Amino acid sequence: xxxxxxxxxxxxxxxxxxxxxxxxxxxxxxxxxxxxxxxxxxxxxxxxxxxxxxxxxxxxxxxxxxxxxxxxxxxxxxxxxxxxxxxxxxxxxxxxxxxxxxxxxxxxxxxxxxxxxxxxxxxxxxxxxxxxxxxxxxxxxxxxxxxxxxxxxxxxxxxxxxxxxxxxxxxxxxxxxxxxxxxxxxxxxxxxxxxxxxxxxxxxxxxxxxxxxxxxxxxxxxxxxxxxxxxxxxxxxxxxxxxxxxxxxxxxxxxxxxxxxxxxxxxxxxxxxxxxxxxxxxxxxxxxxxxxxxxxxxxxxxxxxxxxxxxxxxxxxxxxxxxxxxxxxxxxxxxxxxxxxxxxxxxxxxxxxxxxxxxxxxxxxxxxxxxxxxxxxxxxxxxxxxxxxxxxxxxxxxxxxxxxxxxxxxxxxxxxxxxxxxxxxxxxxxxxxxxxxxxxxxxxxxxxxxxxxxxxxxxxxxxxxxxxxxxxxxxxxxxxxxxxxxxxxxxxxxxxxxxxxxxxxx
Numbered sequence: 001x002x003x004x005x006x007x008x009x010x011x012x013x014x015x016x017x018x019x020x021x022x023x024x025x026x027x028x029x030x031x032x033x034x035x036x037x038x039x040x041x042x043x044x045x046x047x048x049x050x051x052x053x054x055x056x057x058x059x060x061x062x063x064x065x066x067x068x069x070x071x072x073x074x075x076x077x078x079x080x081x082x083x084x085x086x087x088x089x090x091x092x093x094x095x096x097x098x099x100x101x102x103x104x105x106x107x108x109x110x111x112x113x114x115x116x117x118x119x120x121x122x123x124x125x126x127x128x129x130x131x132x133x134x135x136x137x138x139x140x141x142x143x144x145x146x147x148x149x150x151x152x153x154x155x156x157x158x159x160x161x162x163x164x165x166x167x168x169x170x171x172x173x174x175x176x177x178x179x180x181x182x183x184x185x186x187x188x189x190x191x192x193x194x195x196x197x198x199x200x201x202x203x204x205x206x207x208x209x210x211x212x213x214x215x216x217x218x219x220x221x222x223x224x225x226x227x228x229x230x231x232x233x234x235x236x237x238x239x240x241x242x243x244x245x246x247x248x249x250x251x252x253x254x255x256x257x258x259x260x261x262x263x264x265x266x267x268x269x270x271x272x273x274x275x276x277x278x279x280x281x282x283x284x285x286x287x288x289x290x291x292x293x294x295x296x297x298x299x300x301x302x303x304x305x306x307x308x309x310x311x312x313x314x315x316x317x318x319x320x321x322x323x324x325x326x327x328x329x330x331x332x333x334x335x336x337x338x339x340x341x342x343x344x345x346x347x348x349x350x351x352x353x354x355x356x357x358x359x360x361x362x363x364x365x366x367x368x369x370x371x372x373x374x375x376x377x378x379x380x381x382x383x384x385x386x387x388x389x390x391x392x393x394x395x396x397x398x399x400x401x402x403x404x405x406x407x408x409x410x411x412x413x414x415x416x417x418x419x420x421x422x423x424x425x426x427x428x429x430x431x432x433x434x435x436x437x438x439x440x441x442x443x444x445x446x447x448x449x450x451x452x453x454x455x456x457x458x459x460x461x462x463x464x465x466x467x468x469x470x471x472x473x474x475x476x477x478x479x480x481x482x483x484x485x486x487x488x489x490x491x492x493x494x495x496x497x498x499x500x501x502x503x504x505x506x
Contacts, residue, residue, distance in 0.1 A: 041495045048084055048491055055080035055108045062100045069096045074477055081484050083108040085491040088219030088343050088447030091473040095224050099205055102222055106209050113216030115247060118285050192233045199223060214240050215247035219343030219447035224468035231346040234330040241334060244342045248368050252287045253296040295371040306336035306359060313356055319347040339363040343447025350450045361437060364444035404493060411486050412439050418478040428456035438471050442483050443490035
């Protein structure tokens with residue numbers, strides 16, 4: 001009986017053991033899959049991919065201006081990716097798109113903008129904090145009665161909701177006011193209004209599209225010629241320059257200054273907590289006082305250096321023809337300010353001197369928050385964390401990861417391979433410098449391009465027509481696909497800024 005009983009239970013035990021192993025395996029697989037997907041890098045990648053696919057679908061179902069100039073399917077997808085990643089790399093002329101398509105692109109640029117994305121991150125950070133129904137634990141007239149950790153949760157929750165929303169409301173008001181001002185300035189400038197009427201563009205759509213594109217640092221403009229057609233309208237250019245800086249390179253400095261102003265006006269302790277405990281907040285754009293100051297100094301330093309070099313080399317060049325002294329100065333300032341991350345251009349880059357193009361390549365490569373920090377790259381009061389980071393051991397994967405320059409070199413080599421036939425037949429348009437500018441511009445999400453000119457063909461083609469889009473518009477689908485990967489890589493490059501540091505060159 002004993003043997004019979006044990007033998008009769010054996011199949012059940014086997015089934016139970018197998019089902020337990022399968023369930024454990026499935027649970028482990030699901031856990032790892034969720035953990036992998038919930039990785040910030042993967043979340044960003046999935047977000048931009050989904051946004052690009054949604055934009056592609058919406059652009060495909062809406063009709064362009066004229067059916068005779070319908071963009072190809074792959075070019076529509078390329079444009080959607082370019083708008084979602086705020087890269088403004090163009091393969092078709094902008095005036096092909098209808099008013100409804102321009103509105104769709106405006107939404108894509110806004111949803112893919114760094115400021116909008118940072119607000120989403122801040123919302124998720126706030127959602128993870130415990131909810132408290134009690135009132136503020138500290139007031140200007142009372143002393144804290146609980147521990148710093150207890151105060152921190154309530155302070156972060158309340159201060160983020162108050163201060164950052166106040167800053168966002170201020171930005172939204174500024175954007176609305178700037179949109180109105182831009183519309184009025186266009187109406188007051190006969191030449192600018194005449195350009196829009198001649199091209200069949202609505203002033204309201206142009207204003208909203210351009211202000212969103214500029215503030216999000218995308219660089220798309222509804223006109224084929226980008227801002228070249230407005231190079232004589234200095235007032236419009238001066239109106240756009242602050243938008244370029246506030247939406248990207250100077251955003252952390254302006255954010256900290258806004259919180260400081262709120263602190264002085266409202267006398268709230270939460271503002272002081274934000275300024276002193278910026279690391280605990282977990283908001284990447286809220287930097288320390290010293291780094292914010294050095295960031296602002298670096299930004300203006302780069303602008304001054306570029307402006308001096310640009311004016312010294314291009315002041316009397318063909319690109320500056322028909323401009324007076326004031327217009328040349330404003331146009332030069334606008335061009336160098338846009339070389340970092342926006343990519344709006346008032347000059348034809350194909351006739352700019354190579355030295356300036358190389359300078360622009362360097363500026364486009366630099367991350368937006370590049371700053372000069374004397375002595376050590378540590379914020380004040382954070383020397384302990386710096387020492388701990390220096391002692392951290394790197395994993396095998398971190399040691400094998402290449403640097404940003406390594407990946408860009410690989411991308412340039414691959415594109416040179418895919419476009420090798422055109423580089424042999426048309427070397428003046430397809431050369432290493434022009435391809436490098438295209439790749440670095442896509443990586444920096446800038447949008448600068450030397451374009452394509454039929455006049456530079458060694459063997460002129462009768463059917464060739466000059467088009468106002470980037471050089472990538474003449475590439476093969478393989479080359480365009482590589483550049484799409486570069487745009488995605490550039491948009492999420494902050495997750496690999498320290499890559500390649502395990503490689504020693506000596």
